[in-house]
Amino acid sequence: MNELWVGVDVSKRELDVALMDERGKVKSRVFDNDAQGHAALLGWLQDRAALAEHTHLCLEATGPYSEAAAIALADGGWRVSVVNPARIKGFAQSELVRNKTDRADAALLARFCAAMRPDAWQPPALEYRQLRALVDRLQALKDMHQQEANRLEGHCFAGQEELIASVRQHMDWLQERMAELQRQIDDHIDMHPQLRRDADLMRSIPGAPQWPRYWPISATSDASATPRPWPHSSA
Template identity: 65%
Template sequence: MNTEYSFFVGIDVSKRKLDLALLHEGKVRSKVIENSPRGYADLQDWLAAHGAAPAHTHLCLEATGPYGEGVATALADAHWPVSVVNLARIKGFAQSELARNKNDRADAALLARFCAALNPVLWQAPSVQWRALRAKVERLQVLKEMHQQESNRLEAHQASQEVLQAKSVSEHLAWLDEKIAALESDIDDHIDRHPELKQDAELIESIPGIARTTAAKVLAYLGDVRRFHSAKALAAYVGVCPRERVSGSSVRGRTMISRAGNASIRRALYMPGMVALRYNPILKTFGERLLASGHAPKAVIGAAMRKLVHMIYGIVRTGVPFRADFCSPKLDFQDGI
């Protein structure tokens, strides 16, 4: 049991509402509020009315993406201890309790019990600059996906000689090209305007295989990597740690990356991982050794992504740009793949 706090709050997040469960001395109180700034204020008033103060209250919610970030940020800005937990951990905890019910109220109570039992790590809200960068990077990704979709449609219309439709799609593509170029310039300007972002971006870009676009995504999705206590913790957050499936003499599954982490940053690192295997001297040697030992090409790319995450962590933490001799003597002692 977590003895530092005496109140534990589970917050089950949905698009329009937040289901709350306040656990104190074995009793649970429930409430439903709207998922909005007004609701966040009501949440704090409700906690205060029941004697819960930031000094002895721990709040917990699942990492459900944009719908939960508003309340987590509002609470963290108001100095409430908040934890944002991977959904897989909550699911495992529910299975350990043999939970039978699955509804919003029950999930909120489950989160409160999880918070009390396991004392998850506190979440740190990114600064305004980091939040703005992520919003820009996410918008850029949406525009690029739209561009690819429209390019596919243009090809189909041209193949079927649908002239009017092809003209309409071409005009939309031109508009998207303009918006993408403007947003890319805006992202570069945003990074250059903030010294802490600019310094980290330059350090990350010093790694062969990572250019400004990927550096911006790394900064946007990971925030300040210095908040992680180790490179392995960062790799676990990204979901690129190796996961073995071996048991007794009968189970001999393939080792692969866990994928129990941030999917957006994994997608952002996939192509840089492939490039780094060709042009990064450390990862080139590392990849050749894994291929020679019989690892599948995709497994090697996953291992390269993990090594890139380790490099990003080490370079940003030390403030020293990439060097070709960085960690090279340790290549024969890699853990996992």
């Protein structure tokens, strides 16, 4: 069976896809970067006789924009590599590539995939993804609280009593929401034995920084710029 390589250039809204066969012939298509677009991409590959066991897909690591597509493909049984952009840049320089378009970048990713055979990426288990979403929301609220604290300092300096009351009311509301989210995070960790074991292990290491209970394990669930094995559900 012939091998196929697929380069996927990811942006916030679109996936530019290049499917390359062993002769170097490329077929291109653009899909929306959402759940429907991911499903359409899988259908398009299957319509072109691409089989999961003989097809290797490569995406650049672009945080949440590439992670959703990579998860959809990996969950569908396809071999996916999420590659550090610096490696792609170096490969482009070795080819003396100067044409910089989304379509050209997708074809470059397909050639990189064929030449370098990067390691397969595996998505984090669902409970790790859920934990990271909760932690990201908690951090967003903490950032808002700090911004309001900075505003409060300025209003106090200027003696703006009405604004002081408004900001303090908002800060109190944020504190309540943060405490609520922290309880959700603790409950989520306690509900999943592997998360609980990871949290307890990391906090038991002598001399380790005393991060919040959730921080080290939530950080490991991000789509990294370099491939690494992810924790999987113990279910």
